[in-house]
Amino acid sequence: xxxxxxxxxxxxxxxxxxxxxxxxxxxxxxxxxxxxxxxxxxxxxxxxxxxxxxxxxxxxxxxxxxxxxxxxxxxxxxxxxxxxxxxxxxxxxxxxxxxxxxxxxxxxxxxxxxxxxxxxxxxxxxxxxxxxxxxxxxxxxxxxxxxxxxxxxxxxxxxxxxxxxxxxxxxxxxxxxxxxxxxxxxxxxxxxxxxxxxxxxxxxxxxxxxxx
Numbered sequence: 337x338x339x340x341x342x343x344x345x346x347x348x349x350x351x352x353x354x355x356x357x358x359x360x361x362x363x364x365x366x367x368x369x370x371x372x373x374x375x376x377x378x379x380x381x382x383x384x385x386x387x388x389x390x391x392x393x394x395x396x397x398x399x400x401x402x403x404x405x406x407x408x409x410x411x412x413x414x415x416x417x418x419x420x421x422x423x424x425x426x427x428x429x430x431x432x433x434x435x436x437x438x439x440x441x442x443x444x445x446x447x448x449x450x451x452x453x454x455x456x457x458x459x460x461x462x463x464x465x466x467x468x469x470x471x472x473x474x475x476x477x478x479x480x481x482x483x484x485x486x487x488x489x490x491x492x493x494x495x496x497x498x499x500x501x502x503x504x505x506x507x508x509x510x511x512x513x514x515x516x517x518x519x520x521x522x523x524x525x526x527x528x529x530x531x532x533x534x535x536x537x538x539x540x541x542x543x544x545x546x547x548x
Contacts, residue, residue: 357465357543362435365426366544372422373483373523375401375415380520382408389513420487427480440473448474465543479526482519489516 358366378401385394386405402408430436447470454460455471468476492503492512506512534541 355466356548358547359435360547361425361429363544363547365422365429368418368422369426369483370527372415372419373527376412376419376486377520377524377527378402379408379411379415383412384517389517416487416490419483423483423487439468440477443470443473443477465540475526475529479523482522482526486516486519486523489513489519 378399381395382397382400382402383405385397385400386408388394400408402411427436451460451470460469460471488502489506489512491499492506493509493516496503496509496512503509503512506515
């Protein structure tokens with residue numbers, strides 16, 4: 337007589353799903369933010385070329401968006417509203433769930449310098465994607481702050497008369513344009529480094545796509 341185990345077949349261990357790294361709302365806001373930031377950057381370069389801040393410097397037409405000033409402005413403002421709405425949703429959900437503080441804080445200069453040194457030695461661990469190292473934390477916090485500066489300096493340029501206090505905080509209209517340009521340059525640098533790091537650690541890209 338066959339035993340009950342033989343009739344039922346060998347017991348199988350339950351299949352464990354990988355731990356959730358990024359919930360759905362994080363992935364959606366992340367990719368929307370990436371798309372809108374790139375659209376604003378490329379269209380912003382076309383707007384810059386129409387009235388350069390620095391004489392003798394202009395962005396090649398091949399890497400701009402909009403074709404001409406009016407077209408670039410339409411792209412820029414369309415992306416701006418989506419960027420602001422998406423950013424507000426991200427911050428509100430991040431604060432409400434506690435994720436914003438648990439992922440990016442605490443943050444100390446000593447931890448940042450330690451992880452920078454480890455990164456240059458090639459010894460910085462990425463084994464646990466659910467935990468950000470100090471370099472990632474400071475980079476993401478700086479990127480969030482930079483996007484806020486971009487929006488505020490953009491408002492000071494776009495609605496200079498309606499927001500005189502904001503314009504004055506930026507040092508005037510011309511200074512606001514320089515602040516906006518510098519914030520855009522930082523964002524471009526962040527995106528380049530971010531893409532390079534995703535290529536070096538492809539598991540992080542998969543986690544942002546699949547969540548696990």
